[in-house]
Amino acid sequence: MKKTPTLLAGLLLALGLASADSAAAAEQPAPIHFGAITWESGALTTEILRLIVEHGYDLPTDTLPGSTVSMEVALARNDLQVIAEEWAGRSPAWVKAEQAGAVFALGDTVKNAEEGWWVPAYVIKGDPARKLAPLAPDLRSVDDLKRHAKLFDDPEAPGKGRFLNSPSGWTSEIVNTQKLKAYGLDALYNNFRTGSGAALDAEIAAQIKRGKPVLFYYWSPTPLMGRYDLVRLEEPAFDNAAWATLTDPANPNPKGSRSLPAKLSIGVSKAFRDANPELVAVFEQVDLPIGLLNKTLAHMAETRQAPRQAAQAFLREHPEVWQAWLPAERAAKVKAGL
Structure with a gap:
């Protein structure tokens, strides 16, 4: 009989602790989901x-994987809240969601x-230091x-050249595939897609190291641009109507055009934008x-x-x-957190 009050007190204490833990868990905000971007600049900007x-706002975050288009669709549904490097206006998925007011492009990063x-x-031009003669001096x-x-020459497709495209799932892969058709090159070049951005980098670097000719799609900011001397080939001036045919994989008659002038922004969902005015101001x-x-x-x-x-x-x-982006007290918290 003497043990009953002790057991009862222990049970009440345990229930009280469990209740407190539940309350604390309920107060903990849900993490902000960032898209897990696979290319280097996007991955760095995300982090x-x-x-x-x-550190600056004491909010938890995590990352969720996906292709470029699937992340844009997830952002429109608020399954993701932030895409740290959004080439806004590139894909039909983004354009549709932006027109519906479901996503927003913040800043010019x-x-x-x-x-x-x-x-x-x-x-x-050749490379005298490596004793490489020009291979195509008329290529402009x-x-x-x-x-x-x-x-x-593509060793896997005899008689054709090799064009190194983006990995499948990237918006640029669709555009490049359509450009091959628009420029009348689809019958002359194999549309080669690597499995990832890292694989694309490795293939380009290997060919350059060997001094071999290589034709590829690429972009800046990237480590590759700072590492090698590269020449961008001229394309027809940007045309908005032509661009629409390049972003539509079902269009049978795409028209040639330079890509949409790049504007890198931070993509956010409407729910995130409405709920986080301080972070929106920073972004x-x-x-x-x-x-x-x-x-x-x-x-x-x-x-x-x-x-x-x-x-x-x-940081x-x-x-x-980066301190110029934040209020002074928030910048101090970030600095302390590092």
């Missing part, structure tokens, strides 16, 4: 923003970003590629200098640094860049 949100088709400079534009398919101020960004990305790639580590180093070493 920079996550660190600012976590990287000025002078670009994308297009590239070859190593030695293909056109995508139209010139019609004469040089044999130069970019609208984000400005990553492209030269410094390319240098950071090159170092990240060369040292095989994880994006999270590279982001921590970037520690370049407070003059």
